[in-house]
Amino acid sequence: MTARMLPINSQRQAAIKLFNAGKQNDFQLHAVLAQFRQECHRRRNLVQMFLEIQISTAMADGHLHPSEKRILFSIGEQLGLDHAAIEHLFGFIESGMAVDSGKSSLSDAYEVLGVSENASDAEVKKAYRRLMSQHHPDKLAAKGLPEEMMQLAKEKTQEIKSAYEQIKRSRA
Numbered sequence: 001m002t003a004r005m006l007p008i009n010s011q012r013q014a015a016i017k018l019f020n021a022g023k024q025n026d027f028q029l030h031a032v033l034a035q036f037r038q039e040c041h042r043r044r045n046l047v048q049m050f051l052e053i054q055i056s057t058a059m060a061d062g063h064l065h066p067s068e069k070r071i072l073f074s075i076g077e078q079l080g081l082d083h084a085a086i087e088h089l090f091g092f093i094e095s096g097m098a099v100d101s102g103k104s105s106l107s108d109a110y111e112v113l114g115v116s117e118n119a120s121d122a123e124v125k126k127a128y129r130r131l132m133s134q135h136h137p138d139k140l141a142a143k144g145l146p147e148e149m150m151q152l153a154k155e156k157t158q159e160i161k162s163a164y165e166q167i168k169r170s171r172a
Contacts, residue, residue: 033078040079045134047079048089053152055093088114106170112163121171128164132157 021027040046054075058068069090076086091111110117113127133139135156 029075030078033075037079044080047081048085048134049152051076051079051081051086051089052093052156055089056152059093106166109163109166109170112159113167124164124167128160131160135160 022029036050037047040050051072055072058064058072072090073083073086076089077083081089092114094111107117110119113124113131115124115127119127135153137150137153137157
């Protein structure tokens with residue numbers, strides 16, 4: 001039986017068990033990441049969302065220690081992401097945190113969309129649509145993501161939408 005088919009209480013118990021296993025010195029991180037990568041069946045958006053969650057969790061205290069960043073890069077690379085893609089995710093999360101806190105600047109909005117301030121309106125719109133497609137909750141629900149990840153997807157789509165609207169206002 002897969003995790004998404006388990007009742008919520010069973011999912012919670014499984015998550016607690018896996019969390020505790022992950023804290024053990026003999027936890028086989030590389031093997032678990034290899035299995036996760038295989039289970040994702042080349043669905044890059046699932047891998048990216050997983051790494052986004054890991055980055056967000058590491059940054060929850062407002063500080064990212066260099067060792068945390070090294071580990072996150074290692075995880076991303078083991079999941080098949082290149083250095084530039086991982087770096088982009090870090091920028092995306094940091095910019096999203098600025099947008100959420102109300103401290104966002106126009107440059108943060110461009111970072112959320114992954115485009116430069118020199119990008120054309122068409123490039124900005126294309127980036128917006130691509131990101132909305134990758135993070136849209138309805139699309140992810142069809143892939144069987146758990147409710148907790150759906151909530152994260154909703155938050156991400158709101159960040160993307162806010163950033164796009166901020167850029168559009170600045171260009172009007």
